[in-house]
Amino acid sequence: MFxxxxxxxxxxxxxxxxxxxxxxxIIQMLILVPAVTFEIKRIDLAVIxxxxxxxxxxxxxxxxxxSFFRITATPVNIEEAEALLFxxxxxxxxxxxxxxxxxxxxxxxxxxxVLADAVNATSAQLSWNYLTSVVRDFNRDIVIGEGAATAGxxxxxxxxxxxxxxxxxxxxxxxxxxxxxxYMLPGVLVILITAIGLxxxxxNLVREKEVGTIEQINVTPVRKWELxxxxxxxxxxxxxxxxxxxxxxxxxxxxxxxxxxxLLFFACASIFLVAVLGLALFFSTMASTxxxxxxxxxxxxxxxxxxxxxxxxxxxxxxxxxxxxWVNPVAYLMRINRMVMLKxxxxxxxxxxxxxxxxxxxxxxxxxxxxxxxxx
Amino acid sequence: MTEIKKVIEVEGLVKRFGSFVxxxxxxxxxxxxxxxxxxxxxxxxxxxxxxxxCGLSHPTSGKMTVAGIDAGRPEEIKKRIGYMSQRFxxxxxxxxxENIELYGGIYGMTMKEIRQRREELLTRLSxxxxxxxxxxxxxxxxxxxxxxxxxxxxxxxxxxxDEPTSGVDPITRRQFWEMIYETASRGITVFVTTHxxxxxxxxxxxxxxxxxxxxxxxxPAALRGRYNTATIEELFVKIARPKTExx
Numbered sequence: 084m085f086x087x088x089x090x091x092x093x094x095x096x097x098x099x100x101x102x103x104x105x106x107x108x109i110i111q112m113l114i115l116v117p118a119v120t121f122e123i124k125r126i127d128l129a130v131i132x133x134x135x136x137x138x139x140x141x142x143x144x145x146x147x148x149x150s151f152f153r154i155t156a157t158p159v160n161i162e163e164a165e166a167l168l169f170x171x172x173x174x175x176x177x178x179x180x181x182x183x184x185x186x187x188x189x190x191x192x193x194x195x196x197v198l199a200d201a202v203n204a205t206s207a208q209l210s211w212n213y214l215t216s217v218v219r220d221f222n223r224d225i226v227i228g229e230g231a232a233t234a235g236x237x238x239x240x241x242x243x244x245x246x247x248x249x250x251x252x253x254x255x256x257x258x259x260x261x262x263x264x265x266y267m268l269p270g271v272l273v274i275l276i277t278a279i280g281l282x283x284x285x286x287n288l289v290r291e292k293e294v295g296t297i298e299q300i301n302v303t304p305v306r307k308w309e310l311x312x313x314x315x316x317x318x319x320x321x322x323x324x325x326x327x328x329x330x331x332x333x334x335x336x337x338x339x340x341x342x343x344x345x346l347l348f349f350a351c352a353s354i355f356l357v358a359v360l361g362l363a364l365f366f367s368t369m370a371s372t373x374x375x376x377x378x379x380x381x382x383x384x385x386x387x388x389x390x391x392x393x394x395x396x397x398x399x400x401x402x403x404x405x406x407x408x409w410v411n412p413v414a415y416l417m418r419i420n421r422m423v424m425l426k427x428x429x430x431x432x433x434x435x436x437x438x439x440x441x442x443x444x445x446x447x448x449x450x451x452x453x454x455x456x457x458x459x
Numbered sequence: 460m461t462e463i464k465k466v467i468e469v470e471g472l473v474k475r476f477g478s479f480v481x482x483x484x485x486x487x488x489x490x491x492x493x494x495x496x497x498x499x500x501x502x503x504x505x506x507x508x509x510x511x512x513c514g515l516s517h518p519t520s521g522k523m524t525v526a527g528i529d530a531g532r533p534e535e536i537k538k539r540i541g542y543m544s545q546r547f548x549x550x551x552x553x554x555x556x557e558n559i560e561l562y563g564g565i566y567g568m569t570m571k572e573i574r575q576r577r578e579e580l581l582t583r584l585s586x587x588x589x590x591x592x593x594x595x596x597x598x599x600x601x602x603x604x605x606x607x608x609x610x611x612x613x614x615x616x617x618x619x620x621d622e623p624t625s626g627v628d629p630i631t632r633r634q635f636w637e638m639i640y641e642t643a644s645r646g647i648t649v650f651v652t653t654h655x656x657x658x659x660x661x662x663x664x665x666x667x668x669x670x671x672x673x674x675x676x677x678x679p680a681a682l683r684g685r686y687n688t689a690t691i692e693e694l695f696v697k698i699a700r701p702k703t704e705x706x
Binding site: 089 | 546562
């Protein structure tokens, strides 16, 4: 097919394309995977210790002894602590009341007050969880140490530090060390091929519109599906190459486990790429300049990726958002990749997602062919 | 002029963009093997008409056949025509040979045919040394000549040239017109738009357009006689001046 040969020649001849094809996966994998993490380390804690007792010092030692907290300030009053939170110099403030050790001794009910900077709700929530778990441990040891069952600590807010009547021991399956890189990497691979596929394909067609070469093609008897195929196939191959490259980097740099079948993984990615490329061509038939295309594509890529469940589980999104994900190819591949890479899922485990992805791929490609106009 | 075969028939062709009438009831025929000129100032509706004839644009109303095919089947028309737009449209990042190969292939020629005819063509134009050069590295005049050669490479019945000589030097323009004559002598009908009045003299028949309408259509000599002018340029200024501004 002559058009196909033309596309390959143009890609090979374009030094920028070659560099982009190689550099983008390397940079994305090496930067995004380690950078995007939900783990929170070094929470800056401001402490007002009104008790100055061995107990309060013991609690503070435990906090600063954990890898999560750093006691960075000891303000004298709440106003000062609030100022620290406001300026961002402290992430949390812990106020130990003057009757803390008395409380522990069973005289009063001891209360801790915690103020958290919740601008970033996720990190505030996590910090809170870390803090309460430290306090809970402290509490349990006190109880065990003193043999008294009355001295529960409750911190202001909603925490009721309950006594551990039942010891819960948890094990995390599929990602036993809770390594966020393992969780992020399959997602970053999806972002990688989404960005590469959507941008390169779409810009290619729109550039031909801008330069005017597409008109010469339109005046030939070439069939629409041939033209679309000649635009899809090269970038399809590039997408798969970049996926393979990204996966290799995952192995080499992050030692990511790969539990499932490579064949299944690439088969799903192929279906996904057809969907994304179809969408890219659909957008580019509507855009007449590269700026217009970029704007539309960027908008959709952002929505697709943010709603895909890469950062937050889709199950906790509102119902309408979950419904939107029915037509979000990124959401399907995000789930498939994690299932296959981390859980070693087989085809029947992901059959529904694969099926939906196939429907989308067929729909988007058809849309692109239908929307393409050989006449203005 | 016995057995003159019409290759383009247009009757009452109208193209509207909103309230703007780009082509206002055009009616004309083009005969096989002639060089048919479309003259007009910028914005007179030449490009619109040519795009409709090539199947790149829908007419609002009117009847037309191109190469014996009704306008309702543009893809069939496209098989039988060649087209060169005023925007240069070969691929800059492909070589001369590769561009020829691409378009030959799109029109269904085999690689063997393409190679053979490409060699003939480049030899005839004495372009053989440019075969492996990227189009982007060639001067404009050469590119335009190549674009024309590519437009007729698959031996169409009609070739449409939309202001093919705009922006090229006088010598290249002359060479270009030699190519046009050579093409017409092979029996390929040439439909050419231009705003260079001297070029009108080279055509077998010319149509003068103004504000979307055809204001005159005949051979250059007959037109000069009828309006009693020495040149087509004079004639053009006389009859094609838009009402609202000077031409």
